[in-house]
Ligand code: CAA
């Protein structure tokens with residue numbers, strides 16, 4: 001067993017850290033307050049190779065491993081979790097889904113621009129009445145011969161109004177239940193496709209979350225991903241890797257908050273000494289650091305499983321379940337360490353606390369992660 005990162009891993013980590021500090025930190029408070037999508041920052045992340053990190057270089061990707069992706073996600077998320085969710089959806093759901101299961105034509109058509117961030121993608125599974133219970137899809141894709149007719153509503157779609165390519169899950173054969181579901185590539189601007197209202201959120205407010213409406217949208221047959229009826233397995237398999245990305249986002253939110261708390265504790269004085277000299281504060285820092293290290297190891301282990309072609313659905317779910325709880329606990333304590341200053345925006349920890357909550361909800365709630373884990377244990 002080797003816990004040493006390679007030179008390449010350290011270089012990716014350093015590049016992501018440098019980018020986050022120099023390009024994301026200035027303006028992050030304003031973007032959060034104004035719910036402003038980090039368009040310029042995402043464009044630069046694309047230029048630096050952060051939007052298609054694991055994509056094969058022949059499709060303009062970075063050809064990197066999942067460990068590099070975890071390291072970069074942590075650094076970006078320390079500063080701006082709104083930018084990192086865009087990165088996570090594009091890398092591990094959209095690019096990975098198309099590269100793993102798409103046809104050669106689909107890969108050549110979509111991956112080169114997705115992998116460079118020239119365009120971004122969205123992953124559309126959730127519906128008003130189908131979140132955790134993802135098999136009960138109400139959106140329909142009627143087979144009309146050489147095309148499908150798509151009707152229905154998707155909810156909570158990240159990159160909803162900024163994406164150019166949407167992976168949409170829909171039911172074609174209701175009598176076959178989840179085995180009748182298909183996945184499609186739908187391009188922005190097709191007739192009958194309307195982007196609904198933007199959600200006004202607690203956290204990750206710079207990200208762009210919308211409902212999407214499809215009314216008699218014609219989707220060419222060649223835009224279906226995989227065989228007829230493969231759509232639910234496509235979604236589950238893609239989400240298994242996506243959860244490593246969100247676990248790393250949670251890890252970054254936690255470690256960002258911890259680093260701020262550590263620094264503040266050595267600067268702020270109370271009762272004549274730095275607050276870091278009070279054991280109550282020291283113990284908080286010790287708990288934070290220990291939990292973050294455990295979350296990091298779970299993220300890296302899941303990434304290692306993926307890179308070495310082992311089953312990673314359980315390790316990814318464990319990483320997400322644990323890291324998202326650590327993100328919540330750590331950010332709450334980081335606000336506490338900052339006292340009143342933690343409650344105002346300039347000190348960043350209140351935003352990280354608000355951002356942390358979503359990591360326990362999207363890409364499968366914590367309860368759903370426990371279902372995934374326990375089913376694997378009881379197999
Ligand atoms: N890989 C491939 N196939 C898988 C799989 C995996 N990891 N996990 C399950 N499947 C397959 C099963 O084999 C089964 O197929 P067969 O019957 O043909 O064998 C099929 O999926 C259905 O599985 P279950 O019987 O276990 O289905 P279920 O109804 O009990 O639900 C669930 C399973 C785990 C709860 C699932 O519905 C789920 O993951 N729900 C959460 C949905 C979710 O994560 N949504 C995220 C939306 S995207 C998002 O949120 C993005 C973002 O925010 C940024």
Ligand code: FAD
Pocket residue numbers: 089122123124125126128129130131132133155156157158159201204209358361362363364365366367368
């Ligand atoms: P529900 O499924 O209604 O769950 C409500 C509560 O019941 C939860 O606590 C849940 O854990 C619990 N629960 C449900 N079933 C069970 C059970 N069997 N056992 C125990 N507890 C259970 N979706 C996409 O497809 N694409 C996206 O890009 C996307 N981005 C999102 C961005 C944001 C900001 C948000 C808020 C959501 C996003 N989602 C996206 C949707 C997200 O994946 C769902 O919100 C999530 O899966 C939960 O579904 P739900 O909201 O319908 O809650």
